[in-house]
Amino acid sequence: MAVILLVLLLLLPGSSPMIGAAADEEREHTIVATSLLETKAACSGHMVAPPQNTTWVPLSLSHGSCSPWSHGSKPSLAELLRQDQLRVDDIQMRVSDDKRRMAPCEVTVLNHGPVTDVKLGSPRRASSELQLSIDPAATGGGGSSLQQGVTQTVLVDTASDVPWVQCHPQTSSYDPASSATYAAFSCNSPACRGLGPYAAGCINNQCQYSVTYADGSSTAGTYSSDRLTIGRRAVSSNFQFGCSRAERGSFGGRRSSGVMGLGGGTESLVSQTAATHGNVFSYCIPKPSAKGFFVLGVPRRAASRFVVTPMLRDPRVPTFYRVLLRAITVNGQRLNVPARAAAGAMVMDSRTIVTRLPPTAYQALRAAFRNSMSMYRAAPPNGALDTCYDFTGVATIRLPRIALVFDRNAVVELDPSGILLNSCLAFASNGNDRMAGILGNVQQQRIEVLYDVGGGAVGFRRGAC
Structure with a gap:
């Protein structure tokens, strides 16, 4: 019963103030110290009290x-x-x-x-x-x-x-x-x-x-x-x-x-x-x-702390939990990507590192990101990561805000740590637009991801750890 009540509250229109707040999302860049994007040798412990x-x-x-x-x-x-x-x-x-x-x-x-x-x-x-x-x-x-x-x-x-x-x-x-x-x-x-x-x-x-x-x-x-x-x-x-x-x-x-x-x-x-x-x-x-x-x-946690989207399941492959990605925004501007190639049903995966997008959606994201990062020195690609930078001597970075817009207007802004991996844009392209997208764990960093399997919903709460 607790789960049913939770899901009903989560899916009620306007029940989450974060959804409304996301619509008024600031369009400015996020100023991030390069030191905060580096992996420290020492463990800093919990950023939020357990x-x-x-x-x-x-x-x-x-x-x-x-x-x-x-x-x-x-x-x-x-x-x-x-x-x-x-x-x-x-x-x-x-x-x-x-x-x-x-x-x-x-x-x-x-x-x-x-x-x-x-x-x-x-x-x-x-x-x-x-x-x-x-x-x-x-x-x-x-x-x-x-x-x-x-x-x-x-x-x-x-x-x-x-x-x-x-x-x-x-x-x-x-x-x-x-x-x-x-x-x-x-x-x-x-x-x-x-x-x-x-x-x-x-x-x-x-x-x-x-x-x-x-x-x-x-x-x-x-x-x-x-x-x-x-x-x-x-x-x-x-x-x-x-x-x-x-x-x-x-x-x-x-x-x-x-x-x-x-x-x-x-x-x-x-x-x-x-x-x-x-x-x-x-x-x-x-x-x-x-x-x-x-x-x-x-x-x-209060249900209103999460933005929520329906969970998609396929009885032929019951293992996977999927969500419908409707759009991607960069600095508050929605990318101009046809709906059929936006991303579609994405597999939620805790173990995949880098999020995979259809080529059409990835190319639009890459172009917007490169345009926003044009003041920084480009670096050679690193494997599947083709948009990399040399931040040597740079103390702070003006990092564009990137948000994923899931079904039912569930807008999830990525943490700055979920945008770059080793100074490269932490997204990659699929082979074609028909292949399934995958939401990797870099993009999930610092977000509590709630899987309400019985209620058929996935929730996101930013800044949770």
């Missing part, structure tokens, strides 16, 4: 200063963009009308994106002792606030369904044999029968799963269940996930524990917890030097 939400957990970019991997080697921008294109190719293949290309595989490599910590499992000890650790104030469908389990750093992925973690006792922190609540699904269980294209047979009457990614890497193991804790709340006592015992390709040597699939498929965390957490989640992807957050369930 709310008291039981399923609220910090989130960081995997190669940012606040990441648990911040002291390790980082891939080059060229390598990240190469991997990003593989992921884009896979998403566009799966949403294509060409059924021959809709392979039953997940998305691409795991080297970039937002990461967060969850806890999996519970220690083996006497049931009477276990009962003492339950918070008596915890009530309702969220489970207890039992602080147990092994911390797992997982990639937050809205374009995949199957959650999985590494289950190598010798090399990973999670050992299913040490958890009192772990169980492998039998081969004739409903969970196993429902795996569809991810089913991989049976070993010793234990259900096996397999996920193959676009670059040929894969994960495989036993489909299992265990207690999952997010923040201060055990959100599921029977969380279904892949207990991975074999990774191939780009997973080798990674420090990630696995992937938290948040897609629209039945296997995802969101679908599994729909009855208890309303089929709702949100996140705020931070700047590389700061921390954001992930929340499972309805956020404790």
